[in-house]
Structure formats: structure tokens, C-alpha cells
Amino acid sequence: MALFKLQINGKSYQTEAEADTPLLWVLRDNLGLVGTKYGCGIAQCGACTVHLNGEATRSCTLPVSAIGTSKVTTIEGLSKNGDHPVQKAWDEVDVAQCGYCQAGQIMTAAALLKRKPKPTDAEIEATMSGNLCRCGTYHRIKEAVKVAAKTK
């Protein structure tokens, strides 16, 4: 066990974990930030997507010891009041079915729009295809990304 200092959602956290513990489980088990989801544990589904210094990152394969001073943003910290343009678009378009994948989808989409405020359809597809939705909400995810791009 080692002590880790983490910058998450603009706050400093200290937590004890084994060095190889994926960030996902530190968030969920140690810090109670359970908005970030587990779907596969091997970087295939995107349910665990967080931002690491603003970039979409799979937290299930990122050891806590590799984070250092990088700034982590989770779904809980994407906005103060749940009103990030991507979150608003997700509500407006009514994307979710079961909702389990959606935190990861939103984090991926938010990072995409930060990098590319006006993505083309092909760019949306290329990026969002990394995130699985077992319920098949892909049409609305695509639509919501476009709505968010317009409101930005």
C-alpha cells in the first residue's frame, strides 16, 4: 500500500492503494466517486472514461501510480450543476436507456468537443465508436453530440 495524492475535480484527495490499482477502482472504492463505471476492465467499452488533463482516458487500465500530478475529471466534476453543454444535450435528446454507459459516453463526447468544437459526422463516429452502448442508443448519442456542438 502506498499513499497517493490525486487532483480530482478540482479537489485534492489522499488515498491509500496498491500501486497497480486502476484509477477506476480508486475512484469507486476509495473515494466514493461511482459515476465512473466498470464495463470490461480492459479498455474495450469506454464505460470508465474520465479526463486526464482534459483528454478522454480509460480509467480501468490506468494504474493510480501513473497519474502523478495530472488533473483528473470525472462525470461528477464535469460541471457544478450538471449543466455542461454535453450533459444538457444528453437530457434534451433523452439519450439514455439503462443509462449505465452514458457517463462514459458523455466524458468521451465532452473531450471530443473540447478538441474539436465542430466535429463532422465522421469524426463523431470515429471517436464515439470506442464507447459501447449495449442498449443501442447510438443514434441519440450522435444527435446529442451535434446538439451540444451547436450550443457550445
Added chain:
Amino acid sequence: MSSQLSHNRRNFLKIAAVTGGGLFLGFNWTESEAATQTVLTKGISAVPGVDFNSYLSINPQGVITILSPNPEVGQGIKTAFPIIVAEELDADWKNVVVEQAPLDTKKFERQVAGGSGSIPHSWKRLREAGATARHMLIDAAAKRWNVSAADCSTSKGFVLHAGSNRKLSYGELATEAGKMTIPSDVKLKEIKDFKLIGQTIRNVDNPGIITGKPLFGLDFYREGMLIGMLQRPAFGYKLKSVDSAAAKAMPGIVNVVTINNSVAVVGKSTWQVKKAKDALKIEWEKDGNLESTSDHNRLFKEMLDSPNTTVRRKDGDVETAFKNAAKVIKAEYQCPFLPHNPLEPMNFFAHVKADSAELVGPSQTPESARNQAAKLLGLPPEKVTVQLTRMGGGFGRRLNTDYAIEAVQVSKAVNAPVKVMWTREDDMTGGIYRPAVRYRFEAALDAQNNLIGYKLRGASINAGNATREDNFPSGAVENLLIDSIDHKSPITTGPWRAPITNFLAFAEQAFLDEVAHAAGKDPVQFRLELLDKAKKNPTGKITYDIDRMKGVIQLAVEKSGWGKNKNVSQGISVYFSHRSYVAQVGEVVMEKGKPVLKKVYSAADCGVVINQSGAQQQVRGCVVDGIGHAMYGNITFKDGIPDQKNFNDYKLIRMNEIPEIEVHFVQNEIDPTGLGEPSLPPAGAAVANAIFKATGKRLYNQPFVQTEVFKGVS
């Protein structure tokens, strides 16, 4: 940290406490008990003990709380049920708060998510619940104004008296309304007067979903809770021995226990438990047939030629019809085992105490989980509580309660609150799969290309009867024989979204397309002619509504411009399942010599549509699911061990692989039926038939991607 469940509960109680004398109108939603509705005008202290089947409460501030009893698995029931109540109540949707009810077999019935049955089961009950409250609110206003109730009306949370131009809000009336006589027979609205039902209404859990609130079972946390993971045997094996010394010595590990044939590792955190589970040294031994996919392929052939089938339906004289046939068409279709793969893997929390047990988690059948837990623990069922969490998908997997019972067993064994969780690998290799099937179809045409004989034999692994003998085209063919044969395997199977029909519809609708082609008829025309025949001259029992089936075909034809666009290749498929009717047209174009699915038109008749947004989602989700699994889904075995273990070797459909999907509904005033499943069965054949049109090649086996047509396509 507290769980969302208890948090919600507290909030709810707090509202009640603040409002002091707030009124809780309780409603039994069962017809038999409708007369015994209880009205509570007490405060907070009485709330937890109220003995209702369901309730809807209105506080003096006008907040309307509607409890949703059924498990929410992504089918949108937590939004749809309250819409129905609020409609008949004439509530302002803005003031409605929806709460998930826990399992309570005294207050509710059929707290199940399955079979697309929630809406048809509860439609009338929910409407009556809303209408009764509305009636009592009107009575209270009429009394206060000293006017006739007949002269009052309601709108968006107010009772109005047009004659004197007065109005009172439901909140203002709540306390008095609670004292009114409960009407025994309330008038429900005319469907044409619906204001909420049929609108586009967003998921009530959106705020929590988009901000990452702990809504799901896996998010549940309880102070002092341990994490449990199990290593389970593969199919046909049992536990021989386990060396857990290394695992036990690992940090954070509290205990390693044997539960039946599985080994459970219990510890403080998920990662520690997972690593310790991986460090277990387990020896398994053979306990049954160790089956491989190659064995199943051989078994299918043997079963299809076997004389030992069970006859499911027999009409007319099939032998003679085939003897006299001018043309006989014969084909076989096969579908593999499939895991359900809900994105939230199996998990459940259990805290077994000396004389009670508490369960929390995602289950499509919480009552069955409770009863099994009670039986196992030797407790009366009322000593076992079950809280329902939102489920990260289910697709039928969570109809089975194995994982909840595991949690009970582990909690009991280690005498602590435990959340058992399955890794994705556990989930994908853990069984209760969709069964594998192979069908043999035979059709006899006479010299005028009329279908005079039809045979279907279903051969399956652990499916029981792999046919649905009374489904179309039964009733439309004079000479028909449907039989089935099943092999019992150690590979466990269970219901998978639209059980049986999810593959039967593909096979049947693809085969009928072949027959239409052999008869030289347009596939739409061919189906319509058969339906006309079933109507005019039915053979045997007919369990589907012929006019509604024709209705969805006609709507799909109209919306897709069937056969009009020569630049695309279209295929049609139509199916009746779970009480709803769905026709779909797939549209394919050739790109670089390969077929690409561009679009699917879906036309459904599920009666009254409750929520446009939810309904559209269910249809799109079903089509994506149906196409995705027909294209890619496949789980294979070597000596009882699944070959695919996670999403790196098991492919689910992704955003870049979906067609455009257009969703249409037949508009009528028929009582609503479910939508969680019926749009899935027709999807596979809509695609396969369009691909035939484009390539001249039939797709006989799922997954399609492994067939000749898609060679070289990744």
C-alpha cells in the same frame, strides 16, 4: 457516504416531515382490492408502515409523488408508469416526483421486468389509481365551493369551476380530498382526451444519469461492506480442490470460502479481491459432458434427422401435400449461443443477519430473489427485504437470480454485508445463455405457386420447444407440421430478449422470403396473400390478429416506398411477439462489392403509445440489438469452456456499424402492449432478405459476418 436509495428515501421522508400534515393518498392497484384503498392523513411517522399496493401522494405544496413498483432495466418503465397515473390524475408533469418502490408483495403485484408484460398488466390499474385521486380532489373542491362535482373539471393540477371562474390547486385540496369517500367506480378518460400519454417525455432519471449519481446496483455502498468475487466451474465441471493459501495472504483479503462448486474470495476492495481471485489455485474435475461447438454442430444434424421429435402442431395432411407438390423448397438456419452482456455485470448486495436479510441490487425478478433467499436461509419471506436499483441492462439475464443468491450465501458464510460482483469475464463465461438452435424448413408449392404444405422442425440445445407453433404462417397453410427436439446440455441457458422468437423470426421470415422467391412473387404480396387466406379460410387455431399484422406490413411498405427506389435493395420481415406487431424493411446498397446496410424502416403496432421518446428508443434499441447480434454475436465452446471472454474477442455492434433507423407506429386506440422486445425478432430477416436482394445470396447462419457474403469485411 450513503447510497442513493437510502438518500432518496430520506429526502422523501424529509419532504413528508416538512409538510407535516401532508396527505398520502394510497391506492391499491389490484382490481380485487380497489375498494379497500386506504387514505392516510398522518405525518411522517406513519409513512413507512402504510400498507398499500401502491401509492401516490400529494403534499400541500402540490408535489405529487408517484411510486413506480416495477424494476427499471432501461425499458423506461419508471417514466411510463407515472405518465399513465399522472394522465388520469390530470397532474402537471412538472410537479411529479417519481420514486422507485422496493419489493413489496403486499402493496404491489408482478414486480417483474420481463416478457414485455408490465404495461399490458398495469395499464388499467395505473389509470384507475390516477382517476380515483382526481375524482376525490374534485369532490373536495365541490364541497368547499358548495357546487356540484359534475360542474367541476380538472386541468394540470387544478380543479376548476367554470360557472364561478374559481380554481384550487391539488396541493390546496390534498388534505380535504383525503377525507372524501373513495369512489368505487371511476370514469377513465377518453383516449382522444389524453394530454400526457403519447407525448415526448424524458427519462425521469436523466438528472442522475448525466451527473453520475449512484443509481445502479454496482454503485451501492454500505459502511463496513465487503466485496466478494467467485470463481465458478465451467460447464460440465465441478470443484475438486482449492489451494487458497496465496490468495488469503494477499492484502485486503478477509476470507476465502467454498460455496457449492465455486470459490468465493471476500475482501476490502474490488481490485484486491480480483487479484486474489486470480491467485487461487483450483483443480476442477469432470462432472458431465464436456461439450464443444463441434459437438453441437453434429448434434444438430442428428436431431434434425431424428424420428424422436415432439409434434407441436399438425394441420391437414402434410405427406400428401408434399407428394403432390410441383415444387419443394428446403432450407436450414442456425443461430449460436449468445451471452446477454448487459453493460453492468451481475452484482448484488446481501446482508444476512441472525433473523433477517437485506438484499439490494439489480433484478428483473426481485420477488423470486427474495423467496429463494428466504428458503435458503430458512426465514419467512417477510424477513427478507429487497431494494431495487436501476439496472445497467438485463436482456433477460437478470430474470435469473443466481447472482443474488450467491451474495446471500457469501454474506452468510462470512457473516458480514457483502456485495458480490462479477467481472466481465465472469459475466460472459458464466452461462444462462441464449440457447443455440438449428431449424429445418420445408415448403410445398402447387403448380400455381400456392403454398400448400409447410414443415418446420426446431432442433435446439437447452431451449425446450424452439418453435412457436401457432405463430404465422400457421393458420394460413392447410397442411402443416411443426415439431421440435432438444438436447440437454450442461451449458446453461435462459431467456434472452424475445426468447425463442429472437432467432425463430429470423429463420422463418428469411425462409418465407425464399418461398416467395421460388413462387415468383413479391415478398410483400406473398405475405399479404397468406394473411388474406388465413382470414378467409383459416386452418386451425390462429393466435395473431390478421388485420394488425397486415397493418404493420402496409405501414412499413408505405414508409419505405417498397420497391420504388431501384438504387437500393430492400427486404421485408414481419413478426408478432409479446402481444405487439412489427414489420421492418431493411435497405442495402453495394459498396466495393460488399453489401452495406443503410437503413431500416420499422412499423409497430403496440396499441396506444405511452411515451413517444421511450417508445422510439425501445424500437431503435431492439433493431440495433437484433442487427448487432445477427451480424456479430457468437459464443463458442471447447470442452465446456467458452472461447470468448471479454469485449476484445466478443464483438458488440458499435456506432459506426448502425444503419439509419426510421420508427413508425400504427395509430389506434387499442390498449397498449409492451415494446421492450417485439421490435427485435424481425430485424435479422429484414437485413438478411435485403442482402439476398442485393447479392443473390442467402444468409443461413448467424453470425452473418462469418458467412461467405461478408468475407473480407471486418
